[in-house]
Amino acid sequence: MGDSKHVVIVGGGFGGISVAKKLKRSNVDITIIDKSNHHLFQPLLYQVATAALSPGDIAVPIRAILGERKGLKVLLGNVTEVNKKKQFVALENGQKVNFDYLVLAPGAQYNYFGNDGWKKHAPGLKSVGDALQIRERLLLSLEKAEQLEDPKLREPYLTFVVIGGGPTGVEMAGAIGEIAKRNMMRDYNTFSKNETRIFLVEAAPKILNGYPDSLSEQARETLEEMGVRVLTNTPVTGISESKVSFSEGAIDTPNIIWAAGVAASPLLSSLETKQDRTGRVFVEDDLSIPGNDNVFVIGDAAHKKDKSGNPLPALAPVAIQQGKFLGNLIQNELKDKERTSFNFVDKGTMATIGRAKAVADIRGFKFSGFFAWILWSVVHIFFLIGFRNRFKVFVEWMWHYFTFKRGVRLITDRFSENEDPGN
Ligand SMILES: Cc1cc2nc3c(=O)[nH]c(=O)nc-3n(C[C@H](O)[C@H](O)[C@H](O)COP(=O)(O)OP(=O)(O)OC[C@H]3O[C@@H](n4cnc5c(N)ncnc54)[C@H](O)[C@@H]3O)c2cc1C
Known part of the structure; x- marks a missing residue:
C-alpha cells in the first residue's frame, strides 16, 4: 500500500x-x-x-x-x-x-436468550449454510413421512414450527405453508396436505411488531387462510430434538426454525x-x-x-x-471538508407472506395483497447485486408463479444429523 x-x-x-x-x-x-x-x-x-x-x-x-x-x-x-x-x-x-x-x-x-443449546435443534436463518441445513431438514422430513404408513407416527414429520413472528418468521411460515399445503404435495402418495401442520409462534401479542396494527392483522389473516396457525402471546420455554415446549403444552416435531431475537x-x-x-x-x-x-x-x-x-x-x-x-x-x-450528520430516509417497509401476497407501509400508505407483492418483488430484484442474479431470480419467480413448482428440492447429504453448519 x-x-x-x-x-x-x-x-x-x-x-x-x-x-x-x-x-x-x-x-x-x-x-x-x-x-x-x-x-x-x-x-x-x-x-x-x-x-x-x-x-x-x-x-x-x-x-x-x-x-x-x-x-x-x-x-x-x-x-x-x-x-x-x-x-x-x-x-x-x-x-x-x-x-x-x-x-x-x-x-x-x-440470539437464543441464554439457551444456546436450542440452536442445534432450531437453526436460525443467517447464512447460506443455515438455509441449506433448513432446506435439507424440511425435505428429509417429508421423505420420512412418506415412509410411514401410520398417520400418528408420521404426524411430527408433517409438523413445522417457526419461532418468531417478525418479517423473517412470517415469510418462512408463508413459504412452508405453500410447500406443505400446496405445491409439493402432489409428489407424495402416502399422506395428504390436510395432515400437514404449520405453526408460527410469537411471544408478543401480535406478529410483525413494529408494523401498523392493520397490516399485522392482515398478515395474520392471510397466513391463517394459507393454513398456518398463528400462536401469539406464546413464549417458548424449551426446545429439544423433537419438541417445542410452552408454559401450556408442547408440539412434537423435529422441524423447528428459529427466527426470534x-x-x-x-x-x-x-x-x-x-x-x-x-x-x-x-x-x-x-x-x-x-x-x-x-x-x-x-x-x-x-x-x-x-x-x-x-x-x-x-x-x-x-x-x-x-x-x-x-x-x-x-x-x-x-478534501478538508467538515463532517455532517447521518439522517436515515425511510422509504417504507414490506413483508411477503407467499405467492402473490404481501403487506406494505410506504410513507404511511398501507396496503396488502397482489399489488404489495408486485412492489415487493420489483424492489427485491432491483436491490440484488448483478444482472445475472436479477435475471435468474426473475425467471425462477415467473416459473414458480405459473407452475407452483419449487426447483431446488435437492437433498445432498451435506449435513449429517447433528452437524452444525456454522455461521
Ligand atoms: C433471514 C433474513 C431476512 C431479512 N429480510 C430483510 C428484508 O426483507 N428487508 C430488509 O431491509 N432487511 C432484511 N433483513 C435484515 C438485513 O439483511 C440486515 O439489516 C442487513 O444485512 C444489515 O447489513 P450489515 O451490513 O449491517 O450486516 P450484514 O449484511 O449481515 O453483513 C455482515 C457481514 O460481516 C461479516 N462478518 C461478521 N462478523 C465478522 C467478523 N468477525 N470478521 C469478518 N467478517 C465478519 C459477515 O460474514 C457478513 O458478510 C433480513 C435479515 C435476515 C437474516
Missing part, C-alpha cells in the same frame, strides 16, 4: 459493500475483510431454505462485486479484535491489519465502548464511536437514533444508506 490513507472495512454485507463501492474511485487504499467470501442478500435467504432459489442466486463473491483496482484488497478472515489505540484489527489467524479509518459492519447473529456481533465488545441490550454500539451523529473519530460502526451493529429518539431498525436500507454516507464522509474529509 502507498502513502494514501488506509480504510479497513470489516464485513462485506450491505453496509460494508456500500462503503467500499463509494470509496472505489477515491484516493484511498481499501481492505475489506469478511469471514465468508461472498456478499449475501439475506432478505431472500428464506427462499433458499424453502427450495425456491439456489444459493448462487442470492450470494455473489465480494471480489466479483468490487473488481480490480490498485490499493484494493479483499481478505477472507475472521476479525477477532480491534485495537483502537494502536489502530489495527487482529484476525483469527494471527494476522494484524493497520488502519487510518476503520469501518465495522459485522452485522448481527441470532438477534444480537449484534461479539466482535463489538473489543471496542470497549457503550453497547445497548442487544450488543449494538451507540454511535455519534457521524456514525463514529465516542472518543474515536476514525472508528465507525454501521448497519445492524450500530445503535443510531432517528429524529424521534428511537433506534433505527436492523434493515438493509439503513445499512446501505449508512455505508454511502460514510464513503462520502471519508472522501470529504480528505
Whole structure:
C-alpha cells in the first residue's frame, strides 16, 4: 500500500459493500475483510431454505462485486479484535491489519436468550449454510413421512414450527405453508396436505411488531387462510430434538426454525465502548464511536437514533444508506471538508407472506395483497447485486408463479444429523 490513507472495512454485507463501492474511485487504499467470501442478500435467504432459489442466486463473491483496482484488497478472515489505540484489527489467524479509518459492519447473529443449546435443534436463518441445513431438514422430513404408513407416527414429520413472528418468521411460515399445503404435495402418495401442520409462534401479542396494527392483522389473516396457525402471546420455554415446549403444552416435531431475537456481533465488545441490550454500539451523529473519530460502526451493529429518539431498525436500507454516507464522509474529509450528520430516509417497509401476497407501509400508505407483492418483488430484484442474479431470480419467480413448482428440492447429504453448519 502507498502513502494514501488506509480504510479497513470489516464485513462485506450491505453496509460494508456500500462503503467500499463509494470509496472505489477515491484516493484511498481499501481492505475489506469478511469471514465468508461472498456478499449475501439475506432478505431472500428464506427462499433458499424453502427450495425456491439456489444459493448462487442470492450470494455473489465480494471480489466479483468490487473488481480490480490498485490499493484494493479483499481478505477472507475472521476479525477477532480491534485495537483502537494502536489502530489495527487482529484476525483469527494471527494476522494484524493497520488502519487510518476503520469501518465495522459485522452485522448481527441470532440470539437464543441464554439457551444456546436450542440452536442445534432450531437453526436460525443467517447464512447460506443455515438455509441449506433448513432446506435439507424440511425435505428429509417429508421423505420420512412418506415412509410411514401410520398417520400418528408420521404426524411430527408433517409438523413445522417457526419461532418468531417478525418479517423473517412470517415469510418462512408463508413459504412452508405453500410447500406443505400446496405445491409439493402432489409428489407424495402416502399422506395428504390436510395432515400437514404449520405453526408460527410469537411471544408478543401480535406478529410483525413494529408494523401498523392493520397490516399485522392482515398478515395474520392471510397466513391463517394459507393454513398456518398463528400462536401469539406464546413464549417458548424449551426446545429439544423433537419438541417445542410452552408454559401450556408442547408440539412434537423435529422441524423447528428459529427466527426470534438477534444480537449484534461479539466482535463489538473489543471496542470497549457503550453497547445497548442487544450488543449494538451507540454511535455519534457521524456514525463514529465516542472518543474515536476514525472508528465507525454501521448497519445492524450500530445503535443510531432517528429524529424521534428511537433506534433505527436492523434493515438493509439503513445499512446501505449508512455505508454511502460514510464513503462520502471519508472522501470529504480528505478534501478538508467538515463532517455532517447521518439522517436515515425511510422509504417504507414490506413483508411477503407467499405467492402473490404481501403487506406494505410506504410513507404511511398501507396496503396488502397482489399489488404489495408486485412492489415487493420489483424492489427485491432491483436491490440484488448483478444482472445475472436479477435475471435468474426473475425467471425462477415467473416459473414458480405459473407452475407452483419449487426447483431446488435437492437433498445432498451435506449435513449429517447433528452437524452444525456454522455461521
Ligand atoms: C433471514 C433474513 C431476512 C431479512 N429480510 C430483510 C428484508 O426483507 N428487508 C430488509 O431491509 N432487511 C432484511 N433483513 C435484515 C438485513 O439483511 C440486515 O439489516 C442487513 O444485512 C444489515 O447489513 P450489515 O451490513 O449491517 O450486516 P450484514 O449484511 O449481515 O453483513 C455482515 C457481514 O460481516 C461479516 N462478518 C461478521 N462478523 C465478522 C467478523 N468477525 N470478521 C469478518 N467478517 C465478519 C459477515 O460474514 C457478513 O458478510 C433480513 C435479515 C435476515 C437474516
